Amino acid sequence: MTTLPIRHADPVERSGVVIVCDGSEAPDWVVQWCRRSGRWLRRQHLPEAAPGDFPASAQRIETIAETAADAARQGVAVLAVVSEPGTAARSGPRRVVAAVQSLPDDAPVLAAAATAAQHMGAELVVAHGVPTSFGARSVGLDAALDRARSLLHRAEADVLDAVPGLTVEQRLLRVHPHEMVGEGLDADLLVVGASRTSPPGPLGLVACSALHHAPCSVLLTPRAPLPRHGS
Numbered sequence: 001m002t003t004l005p006i007r008h009a010d011p012v013e014r015s016g017v018v019i020v021c022d023g024s025e026a027p028d029w030v031v032q033w034c035r036r037s038g039r040w041l042r043r044q045h046l047p048e049a050a051p052g053d054f055p056a057s058a059q060r061i062e063t064i065a066e067t068a069a070d071a072a073r074q075g076v077a078v079l080a081v082v083s084e085p086g087t088a089a090r091s092g093p094r095r096v097v098a099a100v101q102s103l104p105d106d107a108p109v110l111a112a113a114a115t116a117a118q119h120m121g122a123e124l125v126v127a128h129g130v131p132t133s134f135g136a137r138s139v140g141l142d143a144a145l146d147r148a149r150s151l152l153h154r155a156e157a158d159v160l161d162a163v164p165g166l167t168v169e170q171r172l173l174r175v176h177p178h179e180m181v182g183e184g185l186d187a188d189l190l191v192v193g194a195s196r197t198s199p200p201g202p203l204g205l206v207a208c209s210a211l212h213h214a215p216c217s218v219l220l221t222p223r224a225p226l227p228r229h230g231s
Helices: 028-037 056-072 107-120 141-162 177-181 205-213
Strands: 002-004 017-020 041-044 077-080 095-099 123-129 168-173 189-196 217-223
Touching (some): 095 107, 107 189, 141 168, 205 217
Parallel strands (some): 095 189
16 A cells, blocks of 8 residues: 555544556546645555455455455545446536435535545535335325425535535435446436544444445545444
């Protein structure tokens, strides 16, 4: 692992970004983000796949997942960069998608996505999934959809309060949360919640699904710690 100090910052404010990119160059927007915010840019080259039952791609994802879970305990975000030969660039305006499950849990996800969109010159899509398993006549469906719309409105308001002028789109999808980060995702960057800073734990289903199936780079952002009982 090599560490590139962009510029020095107060240790309390320094939230490093680990770039997992198999030796390719870090994207320009990441370098700008680190430089302007006082973060440190760390490049991590993945080890060669070991012979065995698992294909190289699965071993790569497992290594990234372990790195992200480890980094989240230190409040560090991990960017898994799509750099495979032949990866096609999407057409149209650049787009960042933030997968939001709840607030304030995913406030760090929103903040990272808004900052990334700002530095990329991209529009931001705030996405939330409500599963179709509710069914058209299921009790609680209307309440679930109302909560989802309220969440998306609040998320958009929070983003525009932090980054005025950013183009923000709300997207309510009728899928399970882990299903909205798959191959059909129309994005240049997907931002999802990683493990919590406390207590430590592995990546959740949404983050793991993103690493396995997202057709774009994935930024794994540490989620807020669980509140202590009685606090």
